[in-house]
Amino acid sequence: MTDSATTPPRQPMAALPGGEVTEGGPMLAADGRPLKHSLKRALRREKLRAFLLVSPLLIFILVAFVAPIADMLFRSVENQIVSETLPRTVVALREDQNLPEAAPGEPVYEALYTDLFIAAEYKSHTRLGSRLNYEMTGLSSLFRGTGRDVGRFDTDIYTDQFVEAEPALEDPVAWSNWMADDEIRAALPATADAWDAWVKLTVEANEDDPLEEDVEDFVYTALYRDLSNGAAPAGFPDVDVSGFESVSIKALFEESDEDWVDPEIWQVIKTYSPAYTDGYFLNSVDMMNGPDGDAQWRPADEQIYLKLFWRTMWMSLAITFSCILLGYPIAYLLSTLPLRSANVLMILVLLPFWTSLLVRTSAWKVLLQQQGVINDTLVWLGIVSDANRLALINNATGTVIAMTHILLPFMILPLYSVMKTIPPSYMRAAKSMGANDWTAFWRVWFPLSVPGIGAGSILAFILSIGYYITPEIVGGTEGVFISNRIAYHISSSLNWGLAAALGTILLALVLTLYWVYDRIVGIDNVKLGG
């Protein structure tokens, strides 16, 4: 044993300078701060610099890519147009008990009268009509027609009777004073609401001064309704409306168009009155909201999208598969050739990239049509008779042929770059061990080229599933994809909501397939080279 007096007491280990470890504690830098902290500080500048370097592109992508896509996806469920255009009607419909067996009661029509009058002034009723027309044909013309009539409804009898009973009721300045009084507003809720709408309308839509304009009929109609329910409040002209001649708004609507008393139409309006709807998505899969609010299949003759989705899927698979079939041998050849000859062949592979897509697709039209080069040659060779020329275009065959040609480089390039990384010594090693050419290829080369097939397939499949121009030109009716339908809804039918829903489903489909692929093949196995 050592004499304890001569042994210096053990120093507790702590904060030793020069990157020493404290016992059990974190590593410390020379200045005594934790090493991790110092490292973070040192890297902060680097990170900031990196962020600044990417920020222009990041902002561009956010503005030009992420935001529009998010907006588009949002449109697939967004449905505020009904509640924005017909706010009072939507509220009234919620309380109405008559639907779906019979047309709604008078209060709904009174609300619709106000809403439609205002909508007609803003001309927003036609947009609403178009929107609802997606769900039920005929609604567009219904709204357009009644929008024209609503200003001439016989509700001026209320105006005349009120003005006769109390001439002050004709004066907009007096109105504006009454409507500034909270007690009057509380007692006459419908009138206050109508007045506000009228003021807003006059200022916004007509850019007039409401104090110099004649008060519109719908305000008097609302006043009649309020006063029928109770006596006039203090400060407001006490007009007795019990003797007034009245008119049924419902009858006026029916007079304009008898469809207005059809409960089915009201059911559609009610179904699509919430701000968000699943209607577009149901439509995308050939379903719809039934009268009782449950999802149900559309009539067989209206079903189209599921078939299109299915066709898009299998044709994309067929195209991808043809690309593998045609591209693999080329890529194999390219990767085994000496660099000089490979580069020359590579130019041939890349040549399509330097030619306009439209030109290439149109060239296929020339080649594939019934009186085209291929059919002419086959007839000349006697392989097919003149009467039985092959239908190679304006159908699925045409789309597969043209798309395979267009997407082939996207298959060859990743295949080539993966194959390029397989050292030739692997095949030599396999052969030196006694494997013949086929065994060496199948057991060694092929498994190593699978990541390239994976990358090429994903690329070709995802590109083809959303392809638009080529199917549009050579696809006819039987060879078009879901994307052509999306384009139609974007640019022709203007049903953006449905287009957005179809696009969302397509996006989800691709992501799902990507996930499945990741589970089966593993995304780590996908290489674009290197």
Next chain:
Amino acid sequence: MANGSSSEAFVEFERVQKSYDGEKLVVKDLNLSLPKGEFLTMLGPSGSGKTTCLMMLAGFETATHGEIRLDGKSINNIPPHKRGIGMVFQNYALFPHMTVGENLSFPLEVRKLSKSEREQKIARALDMVQMGEFKNRRPTQLSGGQQQRIALARALVFEPELVLMDEPLGALDKQLRESLQFEITELAHRLGITVVYVTHDQTEALTMSDRVAVFDDGRIQQLAPPDELYEKPQNSFVAQFIGENNTLEGVVEKIDATSCLVRLDGGEVIDALPVNVSKVGERTRVSIRPERVESNLDRLHPDAHTLPATVQEFIYMGDTFRTRLNVAGRDDFIMKTRNAPDQPRLKPGEQIRIGWLAEDCRALDA
């Protein structure tokens, strides 16, 4: 073990030529034969044709002209997979998608061996390279040295009689290379296999081989055991290529069977051994190994010719001293001396005289 064909030759190259482009011969008139069990190294600078020779033997390149025989039979038209030659590559060429065991199993599977036979041979081959416990690893999980051991085991697992190795240790660090050099030679001799080994590392060639074929310009410049190659180079390329070498140029002044006198371009006369010179007046390049240069003239023959030299630089290297001298107008003349107590430590500028034994100074082609 003479150059040329012999009755017991196992591998034979006869008048083999190879051209890739039809304009230039990469291999020019190659004749080589090696008996069973020999470890032969093909050594040469890159582009000298040594790898092409190996590839022709393996069957990956076809000879443009000539015949290659294996065990007496011409293999010119036999595809590589039927030659039964094991091969080890520089980049190991282990299949990354297979485990070590599967890699070794591959040559046995294509030979349709039963599972139990395969297991047995794989285990034996892995034990041979002390890699028994790595059977289920992937090649990428192994270090370079381990991968090369597996590659070796894979080349040996189907028991070929001939194994070709194409710079197998090129990618490894020096220490690992040395231990594997020893292991490979030991294994080759133990199994009695014939090995053709390609390298550009002369130390490797000298330490491992029974014989070394020095390649340059598509020809074998010299085929000899390592000691002969080093001590008795047949021409100035070999002398330059193998080891360190001092060269002096001059003209043969007097010649007989065992010695000659060479008058250097500076006017000095030296003794030399005639190797590639035959007549008086011929230009020659004489080659002297640095360690055979003698500054202690007492050790030389009394009437040996000596040369004056000026010390340019003295480098202390531990076990040896390296002295750079100015001799006969050239100042890259190196003298290597052992660090012995009596050995003087020279200083730059010092004037000394040097000489050598006539048989250490070889008069080669100019």
